[in-house]
Amino acid sequence: xxxxxxxxxxxxxxxxxxxxxxxxxxxxxxxxxxxxxxxxxxxxxxxxxxxxxxxxxxxxxxxxxxxxxxxxxxxxxxxxxxxxxxxxxxxxxxxxxxxxxxxxxxxxxxxxxxxxxxxxxxxxxxxxxxxxxxxxxxxxxxxxxxxxxxxxxxxxxxxxxxxxxxxxxxxx
Numbered sequence: 136x137x138x139x140x141x142x143x144x145x146x147x148x149x150x151x152x153x154x155x156x157x158x159x160x161x162x163x164x165x166x167x168x169x170x171x172x173x174x175x176x177x178x179x180x181x182x183x184x185x186x187x188x189x190x191x192x193x194x195x196x197x198x199x200x201x202x203x204x205x206x207x208x209x210x211x212x213x214x215x216x217x218x219x220x221x222x223x224x225x226x227x228x229x230x231x232x233x234x235x236x237x238x239x240x241x242x243x244x245x246x247x248x249x250x251x252x253x254x255x256x257x258x259x260x261x262x263x264x265x266x267x268x269x270x271x272x273x274x275x276x277x278x279x280x281x282x283x284x285x286x287x288x289x290x291x292x293x294x295x296x297x298x299x300x301x302x303x304x305x306x307x
Contacts, residue, residue, distance in 0.1 A: 146186060153179040170208045177201035191269055208299055
């Protein structure tokens, strides 16, 4: 029999919630429900950060993404007076393209995980990293530093916001 600790059970439960809510966020027909499922996904991600000992990133995840961005999505959707439904017919050609792109992405991720040796950094459980070290890692542009991905994510979030507004205003 497998020995499961409370941490393991919490991780598996959180991972299951993230997976289910991710699928529901992209398959539901209502925009507000989709944003709510996204909120649960972002909360779950914050929980996993906290479980890994990254309490600073967990707090940022909860405050900035789960708190700010999702509220912004919901208000932009509600303020544009959309029909709040996303019932679109998808043709067989587009569905085949989506499935092919998904399969290609999955193969690429599996290939990269199998062939590359990513940096494994072990942080002892319960040890808090100083904010100064996190700041230097975030603003640096060397290997394993995050200024470029951070800027790309910020541009992606702006594009998502514009897309949400355009989708909400489409049926005027």
